[in-house]
Amino acid sequence: MRDISRQATIERLRQDPAPDVLVIGAGINGAAVFRDLALNGVRVVLADRGDIAEGASSALSRMVHGGLRYLETAELDLVREGATERNRLLRNAPHLVAPLRTIVPLYDRLGGTLAAIGRLFRRPSKSGRRGAVLVRIGLALYDWLGRHERTMPRHRMLGRQAALAAMPGLTPDITAAAEYWDGWVSHPERINLELVLDALAAAPQAEALTYMAADGPDAEGVVLRDALTGETLRLAPRIVVNAAGAWIDRVNAPLGINRRMIGGTKGSHLVIDHDGLREALGGAMLYFEAPDGRTCIVFPFLGQVLLGTTDIRVEDADVVRCEEAEVDYLLAVLREVLPAVAVGRENIRFRYSGVRPLPYVDSATPGMIPRTHRLVASEATAGRPFPVLSMVSGKWTTFRSFGEEAADEVLRRLGRARRTGTAGLPIGGGAGFPDDRAAWCAEVAGETGVPRPRIEALMARYGTRARDAARAIAAGPDAPLAALPDHSTAEIAWIARQEMVTRLADVILRRTLVALQGDAGEEAVREVAGVLAGALGWSAARRAEEEAATLALLRERHGAGYPLKATRPVSAIS
Template structure:
């Protein structure tokens, strides 16, 4: 895999590429991988870090989209269920079945919604009753009947529901349980797609922290955001896969007099991570997929030892400034209090929050829940001899592979090139050679690398079968413990060296789950920073600047202050002292 300096050196001497993909979110990485595996000379450029926008802010659901049936989006639901099942097979290290329970408060409500939508009218969403939900789940079962990877749905009576979940709102009439899936490390799936594309050879190149803008006469100016260097690139085709930033990116790709009309109309979704063991245990491994009193769909489910709860659906103009605002946080907690009136969440139990922009097509629909969630591609012809720009519009995380395939096939047709490899059943990353007996595999890894069985199992949980490479690196040199006992210095150094880590948030928010799981302390952040600074050769002032940058990001975007991180230091020290005394 080429490093950053090698890529920049190669572009200085040979600026021509077949395709330049803008956007290193899940859809951009997917189309990059598709094209790279076909032997296309492809360059991916991401202005921040890979999967740092909407692809870091999803609900962690891998699903068909039960509520999209109400919009009449049957083909999207069918495609989503097929891709969900492929991910269960191709990425079993990160994607797993999730029993999902729907509390039902009415019997007949919601039946008119689908009819009204079919007639092209608008209607504020109403509560979905038992009959509407039963019909939707029947369609779900029908669409997956041939694969049958998971059980069919089942209905429970009010008594049976409250017997299993006594904390639920007692006003319910029934509940229904069906199976979808969840993803534990979506940002790591993005990195694995990147690495799978780069494995194709020197025809595939990728840069994070870089931008592209039109330069006239069919050329574009690539700006390295780290060094400030600029150089020319000459693509035959540009793919705009920037999601909520598509219109902003088009503004840089076309001269002012030729800028296209807006294509996007994204909405913001915010989520909270809650550290409440009673709530987590009460869920019993299920997602609760419920409607708030206003008809808005909300979710909560166990996530990495905590509980994920969300979300909102608010129109936004600038995707670069989104964060979970106080009123959204209040709304989410109010929705939780509605469905589980006996559960009280204290402010300090919200250990992390995040927000992202759903990349939806431009729409005048007055209700955001009615905006189509499907995906498609629009080609804008270049100006003044410039290359065409293929814009990837819409899309949901679950369908990233099929969306990338669609865009790649359109690009291949434009370039007059054949498809050589089908990715539908291609495993990737730590899903390759996935064992039937993970515990036995981890024991063998421990014996081969001289790590403890516990550490080997932890590495397998984080990286799947790629844990073999991480363990070999850890065992190859002297290691040091870190303030978070689940990680060591050499594990983080492996990530820094092999996964394009350029900033501290790349490491702590996306290559690991330390921040989102509420496990990050100030001491751990500073230890990780020391490792990163040593690897990058940063000066003391540059390191201090990075520390301030990270702490500001955690506070402004994720609601975690330096004082909160520092308090976690003290909490961990107390735990260590208690453990030592009990030992």
């Protein structure tokens, strides 16, 4: 494969600075349109001011869903689209997306009906809890809207005893529950990355750059500023796609587009390490209403538990973090629904927060802001010789269809025909995913000499890309990390060299789940930095700078400082 390092990419773009399309923002929506255009032969450049998936696309609830609650605001097309994309993701990314059994606790039969009718007509209403009748109607509709390409069971209603048996920790106040199936994604940052890597591998005319911020226009095009060196790179695209999420308005303003498009709301999550809580969930997600009517989720997450979320209007997406009041709120709503489980701040391993890039509306109630995505075109002007297509809103789940919609519009404007589609296209390590995982792992173990339990652990992380990781490990030298014994030096070096790594935080926070799982203690951070320094040729000063920046980020944005687990059980590395 050609050299996709930043330096090589910048040099190529200096030689040839006139792509057809510049996509600004490498969150999930930017990556999706980038992949689609690249596979259709378009000369496209993707640029992010930070890392891939550094914005909302690493801050989600990790649900892959149609959005049951959007039925109440009659966003039926969005629900249908989300449920269909969920079904496709289960097939196209089986290494990271899986079915999720979900329980909705119910407290009466008819509750919430009037409030739901109010919401249907977009009248903000403080709801009582939704009763069994309303939820049953909603789930029947949800099943019907999600029937295309479906592989999961349909919903069923559970009586009180059956509900308490299904989820042993539920409050005895319930009268019944509903059970239905959705999807969840363990590592969305990795899917985001894989879309970019797949495009770069398949399309030699596509280029991607991280830590390169769109910094306004010049006479012919767009100025990109290198966040590491401050140097500029000028590109003259025929079309710009603005996929900057919560920052869309900020990217548009210097391009002379002053229409307000984004009205973001912040949401925060906690990762909790508590065996009692995990067991009380009985392997399912609890999708429940807080007493204030907000919908919250809690589900088992890679040996721990994920709890979310809040919904708070914010003006500046740069400064969000999970505040203490949000922690209080989330722990309180958890206590309401699972009263026998005593979870406290000492059980929190990690917190994260992000801004939903919702469309700007003048609504006082965040829950009432429409979730539907749309592409907003701003035509070329005398001072800006290219049109800008802004990708406003869009759930993570619908990235493929939104990317397709934006790509169709770009192809139309370029006068090109679509050559290929993405609906049935596997993503990254989902390609060639075997029915018989055990046989596949045995084969790769035989080929590389890496022990089979290790291959199984690699496959759980990287899908079929585990074969490449195993080859790198076999080529050695390799040793388990002392502070992260289920990761090894050759594995981290492979990530560093193959996965567009620029900074230490890229690996700690996004290429791996080390931080999310509460394992990013100081020793682990310094050890990973040592491996990256070797693989990427960092000086001692650069290494120290990266360590300090990552530790500060973990402390200030993610609540590190709460007790981190000493070590995880030594698993697959022998």
